[in-house]
Amino acid sequence: MSESNPSSGLTYKQAGVDTEAGADLIRRIAPAAQATKRPELLGGLGGFAAMAELPSGYTHPILVTGTDGVGTKLKIAIDYARHDGVGQDLVAMCANDVLVTGAEAFLFLDYYATGKLDVDIAERVIKGIAKGCEIAGCALAGGETAEMPGFYSDGEYDLAGFCIGVVEKSKIIDGQRITVGDKIIGLPSSGPHSNGYSLIRKVLEHQGVIPSEQLLDNLLAPTRIYVKPVRELLSHVEVNGMVHITGGGFYENIPRVFADPAHAARIDLGSWQRPEVFAWLQQAGNISDEEMLGTFNCGLGLLLIVSEQDSAAALEHLQAQGEHPTVVGEVVPAHTLAASDQLVIA
Numbered sequence: 001m002s003e004s005n006p007s008s009g010l011t012y013k014q015a016g017v018d019t020e021a022g023a024d025l026i027r028r029i030a031p032a033a034q035a036t037k038r039p040e041l042l043g044g045l046g047g048f049a050a051m052a053e054l055p056s057g058y059t060h061p062i063l064v065t066g067t068d069g070v071g072t073k074l075k076i077a078i079d080y081a082r083h084d085g086v087g088q089d090l091v092a093m094c095a096n097d098v099l100v101t102g103a104e105a106f107l108f109l110d111y112y113a114t115g116k117l118d119v120d121i122a123e124r125v126i127k128g129i130a131k132g133c134e135i136a137g138c139a140l141a142g143g144e145t146a147e148m149p150g151f152y153s154d155g156e157y158d159l160a161g162f163c164i165g166v167v168e169k170s171k172i173i174d175g176q177r178i179t180v181g182d183k184i185i186g187l188p189s190s191g192p193h194s195n196g197y198s199l200i201r202k203v204l205e206h207q208g209v210i211p212s213e214q215l216l217d218n219l220l221a222p223t224r225i226y227v228k229p230v231r232e233l234l235s236h237v238e239v240n241g242m243v244h245i246t247g248g249g250f251y252e253n254i255p256r257v258f259a260d261p262a263h264a265a266r267i268d269l270g271s272w273q274r275p276e277v278f279a280w281l282q283q284a285g286n287i288s289d290e291e292m293l294g295t296f297n298c299g300l301g302l303l304l305i306v307s308e309q310d311s312a313a314a315l316e317h318l319q320a321q322g323e324h325p326t327v328v329g330e331v332v333p334a335h336t337l338a339a340s341d342q343l344v345i346a
C-alpha cells in the first residue's frame with residue numbers, strides 16, 4: 001500500500017506542511033534574532049507571544065505602531081533569487097513610518113508566508129530582517145512562518161512587518177509647530193526603496209530583455225533606514241515635521257505632514273541629484289515627470305522640516321553622521337504658485 005493512500009492515514013507533511021522545516025528555520029535564525037535583543041525584551045523566540053517592558057527614561061510614554069510589506073518588489077527578488085535585501089526593506093518601511101512621529105522603534109515582528117517552506121531562502125530573508133532591526137535599533141521580538149500549500153505558487157513568498165515604537169508625549173512630531181518659512185531638508189534614498197514596483201515590472205516587461213546585474217543592484221537596493229541619524233538629530237535640533245516618501249510619492253505623502261491646511265511645501269526640483277535608476281525608468285517607460293513624482297521618491301527618501309534658524313545646525317549634525325542632506329524647499333502659504341522648476345504641494 002503506497003504512503004499516499006488515504007487508508008494508510010494522511011499526515012500534515014503529505015498535505016504540504018513540513019513542521020520539521022519550520023523548527024529548523026527557527027534554529028537557524030535564532031542567533032540573528034539574538035543579535036537584535038534589547039534589554040526590555042522578556043524571553044526569546046518560540047513563545048506564543050513576545051513580551052517587553054517599555055524603554056526607560058519616559059515620563060509619559062506613547063506607543064506608536066506601524067505595519068507594512070515589501071510589495072511587488074518581492075516578485076523581482078524572487079525571479080532573480082535576490083532574497084538577502086528584502087528583509088531590510090520590510091523593517092525600513094515600518095521603522096521609517098514610526099520614526100516620523102519622533103518615536104524610537106524598539107520592537108519588530110515579521111510574518112513570512114509561502115506555499116512550501118524553503119528553509120535556505122527563508123533563512124536569507126529573515127537574516128535580512130534581523131540586519132534591518134540592528135540598523136533600526138529595534139529587537140526582532142518574534143514572528144510567524146506560515147506554510148500554505150496551494151495558496152502560493154512554487155517558490156513564492158510574501159512578507160509583512162509590524163513595528164512598535166515609543167515617544168515622549170511632549171515630543172511627538174505631528175506638524176503642529178510647522179510655520180511658513182521653515183526649511184525642508186531631504187535625505188537621499190538608495191533607489192526606489194519599496195514603492196512603485198508594479199510600474200517598474202511593467203517597464204521591465206516592455207523592455208523585453210533580462211535586466212543586467214547592475215540594473216538589478218540598483219532596482220533591488222535595500223530601502224534606507226533613517227532611524228539612527230534622525231534620532232541623533234532630534235537630540236540636538238527641534239524638528240517640526242517629517243515625511244517618509246513612500247507609496248504615492250511626493251503628491252500623496254507631503255500633505256500628510258501639515259496640521260494646518262494653510263501650509264504647503266514648495267519643492268525646488270533642481271535642488272538634488274536624482275540617482276541614475278530613475279532616469280533609466282523614466283526614459284525606458286516614457287514616464288511623465290508628474291507620474292514619476294507621484295509614484296517614486298526620485299532620490300529623496302525622507303524630508304525633515306526645521307525652522308530657518310535651525311537649518312544650518314541640522315545640516316551640520318546630519319553631515320557629521322555621514323549623511324548628505326540637501327535643502328530642497330521650504331514651507332509656503334497654500335495659495336503660492338509654483339515656478340516651472342518647482343512643485344507646490346498642500
